[in-house]
Amino acid sequence: MKNSFIVIFFLIVGCNKTSQKDNINIDKIEYEVVFRENHAGVYEKLKISNTSFEYFYTYADRGRGPEYTEKITLNEHDFIINQSIEGVNYRKVPINERFTANGTAASWKNPKGDSKGEIKEDELYFRYDGSPAIYEILAQHLLKSTSNKVTLFPEGEAELVKKIPLTLKNGTALDLLMINGLDMNPTYLWMIGNEMICSISGNLHIVREDFKNFRTEMKILQDKVEDDFLIEITEKLSHSIDKVMIKNTNVLTSTGSMLFNQDVFVEDETIKAIRPSDDKVIAESIQIIDGTGKTLMPGMFDMHTHNTKFRGMLHLAGGITAVRDLANNKQLKELSAEFDNNTIIGPRIVIFSGIIDGPGPFANQRNVIQNLEEGLSEIQSYKDLGYQQIKLYSSIKPEWVKPLVDKARSLDMRVSGHIPAYMTASQAIDRGYNEIQHMNMLFLNFLSDTIDTRTPLRFTMVAKHAASLDLKSDEYLQFVDLLKSKEVLVDPTMAIFENMFVSQKGEPSPTYSEIMSRLPVISQRQFYAGGLPKTDKTSALYKRSYNNMLNVLYDLFQKDVAIVPGTDGLPGFLYHRELELYEKSGIPVAEVLKLATIKSAEITGVAENYGSIEIGKKADLILIDGNPLKNIGDIRKVEWTMKGSNMYYSKELYNAMGIKHYE
Structure with missing residues (x-):
């Protein structure tokens, strides 16, 4: 042609x-x-x-x-x-x-x-x-x-x-x-x-x-x-706040329960009081917000993002006030400062992860090293910039993993990532991985260490074989024991695999079907593509494979393997779907909301100030028009997000991006 x-x-x-x-x-x-x-x-x-x-x-x-x-x-x-x-x-x-x-x-x-x-x-x-x-x-x-x-x-x-x-x-x-x-x-x-x-x-x-x-x-x-x-x-679109009283609202607690009909007072970016709602006269200097019938939640944490200056508004419009950035350029600190100073609207970046990949045609291209010495130097470079974590990618040579991990550990940095080509997850954990990105990387552990995971085989092999993984087999149970004994964190990014494995060409992707009509024309159209190529025969198989991925997610939760909600994709909207899928897997909705808030705050080391609504904590808050404890889908109905000394109305943020509000 x-x-x-x-x-x-x-x-x-x-x-x-x-x-x-x-x-x-x-x-x-x-x-x-x-x-x-x-x-x-x-x-x-x-x-x-x-x-x-x-x-x-x-x-x-x-x-x-x-x-x-x-x-x-x-x-x-x-x-x-x-x-x-x-x-x-x-x-x-x-x-x-x-x-x-x-x-x-x-x-x-x-x-x-x-x-x-x-x-x-x-x-x-x-x-x-x-x-x-x-x-x-x-x-x-x-x-x-x-x-x-x-x-x-x-x-x-x-x-x-x-x-x-x-x-x-x-x-x-x-x-x-x-x-x-x-x-x-x-x-x-x-x-x-x-x-x-x-x-x-x-x-x-x-x-x-x-x-x-x-x-x-x-x-x-x-x-x-x-x-x-x-x-x-x-x-x-930034609305400055000083003293605010959210009246008669329902407050989600750090235990996943609901306190009904509360008045929450915020002053100087800090939660000053939480008390049962009353009719006491309030000073004229205090801004009043009616929260009747609505849910006040802590700002949520997206634990797998790649931030740009354009994505910040989507995070806040979706109620996400804090994120982990799991691979970006070395100018990320500058962007973070712009978010923190409200020069550009965006979330708090609470974890900075540098990325390192090896040479070859499938290299990530953000930061490619040619030899081990360069990798060791890059880890030091990221540490000097204040990054807390290193993410290894698929083209890293297996023999480099242990010395790279050892270098990071010596600098008190965590190591996470994809499983490099021709390795298994078990081997990566044995060499010191603290966490693993993406559920498919766990399933590849049960296939072979001969799969070139630099290529799309890391998706298609899982789509073809995940359905057959027996969660009662010795091989699987031993792997889960390894995850637990080594305290390995799992960052499953379930929503992106739903779109890959379950969506059908020409039909709205189930991952985005609830919000597609709200999006601009090009954004809508990409969600009809159908994910991975499929035939009539493989479509049913891929769906069974995805359902077994959900089974593993729930099993890991039940067995107390640490999991975190992250997207690696469209901010806000994909995060809401991620939480819905956690509930679909069987995780109780209260636990899902805890994972999105206080648990993520604890894992990222910021729970002293964020992740729950408590007196003395910072007022990173969101108001939901509904009750996500009863209907997890209400998590999409964010009216406003409070971060720092500013309030952002979701409808205004969405309109600025050509997106319709949930109404």
């Missing part, structure tokens, strides 16, 4: 001011795809005629990554009338998407199925999976729209919020577009006229070949625009 792109020879435009602007005669344009600051793939655009284009897009991420071949035909007004997309998505699920419009009659095929409908002449079809082509076409329409808006088909609307003229150091003038309505964060596109030059979204950068030497400069400029935007939102 890709051969059609190499039949035309062309001259790459040089990196100078004149040639960058004058590319009108180029029939083929190439872009480099950079992921986590490494070359990861390509994006190619081939002009067939004035209205017909072909595209190829691919990048690799540790054995995952999409590959699409795409064809688009435009009408005289540059709206899509024909589109075909073939290939595989990020998780290698086959994609075959089609769209055709004939006048107002449209038909399309995408992961949701085959559909027909009526399309208006000013509506732009927005595909489910595919290349970045749609962003360039959308930008072109937004730039000429008198309302700065474009209606998307079959649903959604995009808005050009800002067009920011910027100039590179070499004198090249570009426009940075800020677009709302597609995702939970603004979408940013770099344009020269109608041509997309670059797209920078988190770790994924797509930059035209003749501009790749300027990618870092563009990122710095975009970072400043993004920061200014977030600072502006923070100033607008």
Whole structure:
């Protein structure tokens, strides 16, 4: 399929001011795809005629990554009338998407199925999976729209919020577009006229070949625009508090019980009083909040996150005030300070974990070492930065594990992570692991130490074989005894495996079905992808495997193996589902809420100030419109979150991200 792109020879435009602007005669344009600051793939655009284009897009991420071949035909007004997309998505699920419009009659095929409908002449079809082509076409329409808006088909609307003229150091003038309505964060596109030059979204950068030497400069400029935007939102949505009385509320205690009809007084970020509600006159200087029929809880802890400046609002909107960051760059302390100072809205990062991975094609790329000596040095570097933990990843050589663990232990640092390729969990524990991330890593212990867990085999092998694990077998019971005797913490991240193993292509993922309709268009669509590739035969097997993962979760809880709720994914929403799945496994809801609050506070060493509602503790609080002890799903109904000296209304935070509130 890709051969059609190499039949035309062309001259790459040089990196100078004149040639960058004058590319009108180029029939083929190439872009480099950079992921986590490494070359990861390509994006190619081939002009067939004035209205017909072909595209190829691919990048690799540790054995995952999409590959699409795409064809688009435009009408005289540059709206899509024909589109075909073939290939595989990020998780290698086959994609075959089609769209055709004939006048107002449209038909399309995408992961949701085959559909027909009526399309208006000013509506732009927005595909489910595919290349970045749609962003360039959308930008072109937004730039000429008198309302700065474009209606998307079959649903959604995009808005050009800002067009920011910027100039590179070499004198090249570009426009940075800020677009709302597609995702939970603004979408940013770099344009020269109608041509997309670059797209920078988190770790994924797509930059035209003749501009790749300027990618870092563009990122710095975009970072400043993004920061200014977030600072502006923070100033607008942070509500300063001094003295607050939450009246007649129900208080969740540290034992998992409920105190009904209480008045809770907060002053100077501290809980000063908790008493049965009464009708005493309250000073005018005290802000009154009516908590009747609602539940006051401590802020919750997400014990597996990877924080960015954009994710902070999602955490607080979802009632999460504290997190462990289990692998990030070495600038994480700077982001944490911005969260703590309320320069940018975000949670308290109470545990900082550095990450180390070994060399190879599946390396994590955040921090890759080439030899043991580099690894030992990196551990010292993280310690010097104030990190408390080290996370080892899948490409670490097994023979490096023991000396790396010993180094970390000598610095009073915990060690956790994936189980490196060609090791078992038992072997990693014997070499000193304090905790294990992800439930699949436990199940791999019962398969083989010959599995290359750097690849997607760490998912597919578990999907195929987890159902057959006997929880009464000697092998399993001995492993649980090992977890207990070594006091190994398990961070299971159950929700991400539900999405992988149970969801079906074309159907709403059960992991997100409760909240999908609240999300922007792109966020919704990714939850129809179906997780791991499945057939009719394997779908039932994968579901049984997932159910057995839930059985193990409950068994570990019953046997007093320490477990913690964490997400490793979409903040807030995925955490709520994680807690629901804990209850689904059989863990009593009161115990689930304790795991989310006081137990996590104890594990992270901050229980003296956080994790429960007690006089003298800090007032990191959330108000729930409901009673999660009776219905764990009420945990989604966060009205507001109190952190430090500020209150944040969830509805305002969600609206700022294009998300509907739970109402």
